[in-house]
Amino acid sequence: MKLRKLNIVLFIALIVIISATWMLRRDFTERNDEFLPGMVESVPFDAFAPNPNFTDGKTLQSPLHGTLSRTAMSIHYTATPDDALRAGKELINPLKDGQPADVERGQKVFASFCQPCHGIGSKGDGLLVQHGFPPPPSLLTPKALSMNDGQMFHIVTFGQGNMPSLASQIAPLDRWRAVLYVRTLQRQAATLSQAPTP
Ligand code: HEC
Numbered sequence: 032m033k034l035r036k037l038n039i040v041l042f043i044a045l046i047v048i049i050s051a052t053w054m055l056r057r058d059f060t061e062r063n064d065e066f067l068p069g070m071v072e073s074v075p076f077d078a079f080a081p082n083p084n085f086t087d088g089k090t091l092q093s094p095l096h097g098t099l100s101r102t103a104m105s106i107h108y109t110a111t112p113d114d115a116l117r118a119g120k121e122l123i124n125p126l127k128d129g130q131p132a133d134v135e136r137g138q139k140v141f142a143s144f145c146q147p148c149h150g151i152g153s154k155g156d157g158l159l160v161q162h163g164f165p166p167p168p169s170l171l172t173p174k175a176l177s178m179n180d181g182q183m184f185h186i187v188t189f190g191q192g193n194m195p196s197l198a199s200q201i202a203p204l205d206r207w208r209a210v211l212y213v214r215t216l217q218r219q220a221a222t223l224s225q226a227p228t229p
Pocket residue numbers: 140141144145146147148149159165166167168169170174175183186187191192193194195197201209210213
């Protein structure tokens with residue numbers, strides 16, 4: 032009697048195993064059976080696809096009227112030396128406390144976008160200058176030392192004289208990081224000049 036019960040249990044187990052094997056078959060051209068498929072498949076909208084969730088039917092929404100993206104440049108400056116001075120008074124470097132990661136990133140931005148003209152130590156002797164580009168002034172002069180961060184940010188954003196605007200190449204926060212790195216170079220130069228000569 033016991034044997035018969037065991038056989039029934041084994042038979043049921045066999046059926047379960049065979050049906051599980053059949054259900055979980057791996058045909059890679061076909062989707063497998065999914066448990067709660069709704070949790071796996073979300074309903075994404077492509078940026079330019081129609082979207083019934085918004086009244087204008089678009090997925091990509093325009094910024095609200097009268098708002099400005101947090102990283103956008105304040106729009107009330109023009110490319111003039113006067114506005115550069117004004118920017119120096121009004122704009123504050125958001126990375127003023129100079130975290131090491133920001134300075135490190137600033138060094139990379141400087142190496143890619145400033146060094147070709149300004150040179151590795153910002154003395155105005157970059158590779159382009161060695162090939163005939165009009166040399167920029169050193170960024171270690173009293174004039175550059177006394178410039179506010181905001182004025183430098185304005186110069187990088189709008190250009191000055193022979194220096195082109197780099198606004199389309201460098202994102203605003205990275206411009207501030209480059210300024211931060213120029214400050215680091217200036218501090219290093221000041222420390223070196225104060226060191227006693229051996
Ligand atoms: C294509 C070459 C070039 C590049 C790239 C460049 N500069 Fe300049 N920069 C110049 C020249 C030339 C001047 C001098 C402009 C003038 O007043 O005629 C200058 C001036 C400046 C000044 C003002 C210095 C002063 O004493 O008036 C600052 C600050 C400055 N650059 C920072 C930067 C920073 C930071 C970067 C990178 C984000 C950069 N520049 C990239 C060529 C360049």
